[in-house]
């Protein structure tokens with residue numbers, strides 16, 4: 001077996017025992033694929049990690065940046081109490097339409113709102129509404145804007161909130177300080193912002209698995 005085949009096999013084993021897809025999440029994946037959406041969402045075990053983090057946070061309000069077909073959204077929203085709310089920001093109207101259908105099938109359309117448009121336009125509008133602070137922010141959109149998304153997350157959260165930033169390793173490309181690639185530059189800027197910001201305490205973890213070699217960063221908002 002090649003290295004990546006081993007990663008796949010281990011992911012499949014963990015997923016089977018710890019985070020299997022049910023009918024709803026499996027249908028979300030199937031319908032997203034049928035609609036031609038790219039397979040760039042989180043894996044089931046990453047979705048379960050997001051859900052556990054939201055539960056540990058006792059999250060009542062969750063913000064997601066980057067919805068795709070709503071797969072991670074479903075994992076996260078299932079951690080909410082009945083009165084909880086999740087807002088997910090998505091650039092593509094087509095992705096948002098698929099996500100809304102998937103969320104309705106999951107029975108989560110009453111708790112989840114998908115807002116269409118560039119997140120950097122949706123975020124100021126959201127802030128103008130003075131929403132209650134978000135307990136968890138999951139950032140998983142265009143990586144070049146990651147530092148801006150971290151800044152917005154800080155404005156929309158409270159002391160103790162958690163910010164999760166996905167895809168921070170990109171096969172190891174994150175260490176290339178001379179990279180001109182937007183995703184690497186954006187991710188490096190976000191990591192360095194988290195490291196230097198007086199109101200953030202963070203770490204980043206490398207992962208291997210069904211989606212290759214990548215990783216995520218976690219940052220806790222301080223007082």
Ligand SMILES: C[S@@+](CC[C@H](N)C(=O)[O-])C[C@H]1O[C@@H](n2cnc3c(N)ncnc32)[C@H](O)[C@@H]1O
Pocket residue numbers: 040041042065066067068069070071072073089090091092095117118119120140141142
């Ligand atoms: C990696 S996918 C999200 C995957 C999803 N979180 C999941 O795990 O199921 C990234 C999504 O961000 C969206 N996106 C890209 N640029 C964006 C922007 N400027 N504002 C909002 N969404 C954006 C893409 O259209 C895509 O659907």
